[in-house]
Amino acid sequence: MTLAELLPSTGCSTAPVLEAGLWPDGTRLDGQDLVIGGVSAAQLAARFGTPCQVLDESTVRARARAFRAALPDAEVVFAGKSLPCPEVYRWMADEGLSLDVSSAGELALAKAAGVPGDRILLHGNVKTGEDLKAALEHGVSRIVVDSFDEIAQLGALARHGQEVMIRVTPGVDAHTHAAIATGVEDQKFGFSLASGAALEAVLRVVEQPSLRLVGLHCHIGSQVRHVASYEEAARRMAGLIASCGVRIEQLDLGGGFCAPYLPGESSFDLFGFAQRVRGTLNYECALHRVPVPRLLIEPGRAIVANAGVTLYRVCAVKEGTTRTFVAVDGGMSDNPRPALYGAKYAVRLVGRGGRPKPVTVVGRHCEAGDVLADTVLLPADVHAGDLLAVPVTGAYHHALASNYNQVGRPPVVAVRDGVARPIVRRETEEDLLRRYL
Ligand SMILES: *Cc1c(COP(=O)(O)O)cnc(C)c1O
Numbered sequence: 001m002t003l004a005e006l007l008p009s010t011g012c013s014t015a016p017v018l019e020a021g022l023w024p025d026g027t028r029l030d031g032q033d034l035v036i037g038g039v040s041a042a043q044l045a046a047r048f049g050t051p052c053q054v055l056d057e058s059t060v061r062a063r064a065r066a067f068r069a070a071l072p073d074a075e076v077v078f079a080g081k082s083l084p085c086p087e088v089y090r091w092m093a094d095e096g097l098s099l100d101v102s103s104a105g106e107l108a109l110a111k112a113a114g115v116p117g118d119r120i121l122l123h124g125n126v127k128t129g130e131d132l133k134a135a136l137e138h139g140v141s142r143i144v145v146d147s148f149d150e151i152a153q154l155g156a157l158a159r160h161g162q163e164v165m166i167r168v169t170p171g172v173d174a175h176t177h178a179a180i181a182t183g184v185e186d187q188k189f190g191f192s193l194a195s196g197a198a199l200e201a202v203l204r205v206v207e208q209p210s211l212r213l214v215g216l217h218c219h220i221g222s223q224v225r226h227v228a229s230y231e232e233a234a235r236r237m238a239g240l241i242a243s244c245g246v247r248i249e250q251l252d253l254g255g256g257f258c259a260p261y262l263p264g265e266s267s268f269d270l271f272g273f274a275q276r277v278r279g280t281l282n283y284e285c286a287l288h289r290v291p292v293p294r295l296l297i298e299p300g301r302a303i304v305a306n307a308g309v310t311l312y313r314v315c316a317v318k319e320g321t322t323r324t325f326v327a328v329d330g331g332m333s334d335n336p337r338p339a340l341y342g343a344k345y346a347v348r349l350v351g352r353g354g355r356p357k358p359v360t361v362v363g364r365h366c367e368a369g370d371v372l373a374d375t376v377l378l379p380a381d382v383h384a385g386d387l388l389a390v391p392v393t394g395a396y397h398h399a400l401a402s403n404y405n406q407v408g409r410p411p412v413v414a415v416r417d418g419v420a421r422p423i424v425r426r427e428t429e430e431d432l433l434r435r436y437l
Pocket residue numbers: 079081082123219221222223254255256257298299300301302395
């Protein structure tokens with residue numbers, strides 16, 4: 001922590017500071033206003049209303065480029081579920097990334113964005129007949145199979161030479177929340193390496209004349225902090241490649257690279273990852289005398305999370321017996337992550353400073369668990385009409401939004417070089433009514 005960051009908490013300075021590492025690149029303070037992508041947050045709220053999800057295009061593109069630069073010979077695949085939006089998919093394609101989707105719906109967005117089939121992978125522990133047919137129709141180059149049922153079903157549906165990968169559960173504990181730890185044994189994703197199911201899946205795919213096995217895949221979880229977790233996954237997957245008995249051309253180590261959500265948390269060590277995972281893979285493949293496969297990785301959160309900021313308007317302030325509740329015009333419908341896995345956020349009041357006090361920021365929904373941020377510091381005189389900004393809302397916010405209480409989902413507004421442009425519009429009552437018969 002720098003001296004400048006310490007000063008406000010000691011009450012020695014009134015100069016506002018921005019928490020390092022959480023906000024989109026280039027975000028700055030203009031007096032007490034927040035400027036994101038060259039656009040004032042106060043003006044964004046006035047023009048587009050609240051809640052509003054702001055997305056800094058330059059930050060998204062810069063992070064996509066950083067992954068490509070760190071691993072120039074790997075295929076970098078954007079995890080499309082983290083921010084499903086055709087315009088964002090176009091930015092990724094522009095930056096040379098491929099795309100993974102996990103349903104016919106996400107594939108429809110990819111098609112709308114003009115992403116060609118040979119740059120798309122299809123994932124999912126359940127793929128319905130419709131998902132598989134849509135993928136075959138669009139010529140999705142790689143389908144990552146996740147069960148024996150799916151291998152049989154896809155084998156019957158596919159034309160000759162459909163490329164597939166096999167999702168493996170390598171038994172690596174990535175030390176993350178149980179709800180997002182997808183690499184440990186005894187869970188719904190993938191074929192277990194330890195039980196021999198993964199090897200059996202290889203045999204089953206090879207038996208299907210319409211399928212061509214091109215690779216193995218694993219995804220050990222999300223918000224993974226330690227490079228060592230990926231090294232362990234690479235080591236185990238190399239062992240599996242050696243015991244397959246068939247040539248494995250591609251190894252996909254999935255996504256999960258962490259993003260900082262709170263002051264003091266660090267970004268993922270991308271450089272360390274690139275060096276150490278490459279090294280491990282080369283070493284293990286030499287040891288087992290198998291050719292080194294082409295590496296794929298699938299970042300989602302690490303590319304888009306810190307590019308997003310959500311703006312809310314304070315609607316009411318209420319004193320509880322032990323806490324002050326600050327209620328805003330959004331909540332678990334635009335951000336269910338605190339309720340789903342206890343996710344924590346920083347919150348900032350835009351437009352005013354003042355002596356801070358701890359408050360609990362809550363949403364508008366009919367659940368006591370609709371808490372956006374428990375115990376954050378806001379100016380003590382926070383009141384209805386104030387504007388709040390919550391950083392690190394680019395990943396799994398738009399994606400996880402619902403219209404609980406028939407609250408329309410917020411827009412996503414892209415900002416870049418002082419220009420704001422909606423890329424997802426606000427959901428209206430008309431949108432809601434359209435589905436009711
Ligand atoms: C969700 C997911 C990802 C992306 O995870 P992040 O934590 O957003 O990086 C990558 N691959 C697969 C298979 C996934 O399910």
